[in-house]
Amino acid sequence: MASGSAIAEKIEQGVRARLHACARRPFVVGLCGAQGSGKSTVAAALKALLERDGLSCAILSIDDLYRTKAERQRLATEVHPLLATRGVPGTHDIALGEALFDALARGDAVTLPRFDKAIDDRLPVSDWERLAEPPAVLIFEGWLVGARPQSAAALASPVNALERAEDADGAWRRHANAQLAGPYQQLFARIDYLALLAAPDFAVVEGWRLEQEHELHARRGAGMSDEQVRRFVQHYERLTRHILAEMPAYADMTIALDVDRAIHAGDIRA
Template sequence: MTPSAERVATEVELWLDEPRNGPLVVGVCGAQGSGKSTLAAALKAHFEAGHRRVAILSLDDLYLTRQERTQLARQVHPLFATRGVPGTHDVALGIDLIDRMRAEEAVTLPRFDKARDDRSSMGSTVPAGCDLLLFEGWCVGARPQSPAQLAAPLNALEREEDAQAIWRGHVNAALAGPYADMFARIDRLVLLAAPDFKVVRDWRGQQEQDLRERIGRGEAEGSRVMDDAALDRFVQFYERLTRHALREMPARADLVLHLDAGRRLVQR
């Protein structure tokens, strides 16, 4: 395992020894490209090797269907056609899944097909009696901002396409309401802290380059690669909450992993 995975595994071992009913729910928050999925997969392999039953729930797999987001875009704000921010997930489904796993029921976890930009019919079954649930996502555990923080637009996307703050206001209200209810089910919170927001654009660009190479090898049929302009616009959807989490979450997360631009663990 990487030093980051080893650090988290050490803490999770201790957390698993604490008394509770149902699985230990560990939230893993981190900006786009920070390595959340890779970390979760490494932890799953590690604990399963020790005969623990482990499941991974990705916030990305809880996205609303394309039809539901299209309706949201018509009724609330056009920016909700793009998946990503709070308000574009099926929170009720997430809460139901976590609660049923806590009740030691078998569940089928959803899958979202990003190439089709829609919910997939394929899912994975988690048997009853799970020991550890890793709930990972870019805004897992995030808290809402104050009205004063919402007032001024943060980037070109907000200035030009959300001048009245309707979109970001709805995002914030979702965080204060149903998302807070879902995140309250997290037992322990881990933050993968990027050194700054600029590196997030670079990390997301690396993901697009990886996708471009996979398409070239015929491994990602139906996927589309964003050009620089599209990528610059896309990361602006995530900028506000990413910056907010980097400011306020370290003080309350159970474990903070400070990363450098190469996603390497920085000792502090």
């Protein structure tokens, strides 16, 4: 994706301006963007740019920190049924993420966890990516990377049909928000530079996610139906809207995207 390379170049400029002033290693670049916004493509292009100039670099997706299917089923039984579905804060293994960041800070060899969305479960450790030594730069990408919690008042009213029908009392969204306010903030405090790929609006995000699923169908012959995707995306809607409204005020760089995932009329704020 040509636009992915152009976006990566802009982020690289911002990272390089900050990198040499930070003694902590690895230097952690947070890359936030809604589902289907091209995060993986941008992250890969950014990694290539940094490595071209001699900086070792690795990529970790917050998706690879998802709890196992069995762990999420237990949460669904003990806390709320909607926690069986990966996505919101509370469905990631933040302790695993913190242990990984601690090991990198110590200079230890580590293995980066990997999650397979096709089977909705974490891969065995034998399939994780091993790093012999910490990279100079770690790109930490994900749909909620760097997000901050909502106010209690913002949680009062449901934002979509899923919340109205399956979280009428707000217990699910309050649990997710409490997780985001606590353990997730400790993990996100490791970020040295935060870049946001800002979708035009949430309606576009749903279309992007449908495209992703159609591509998965084409590659693997399996995946969710369009109706299942639309329901799935509703799990992400509340926080995605919140991120788009709030994160531009504190991200180090915000890149506004158009519907084709290209930079919207050169709209970059840093």
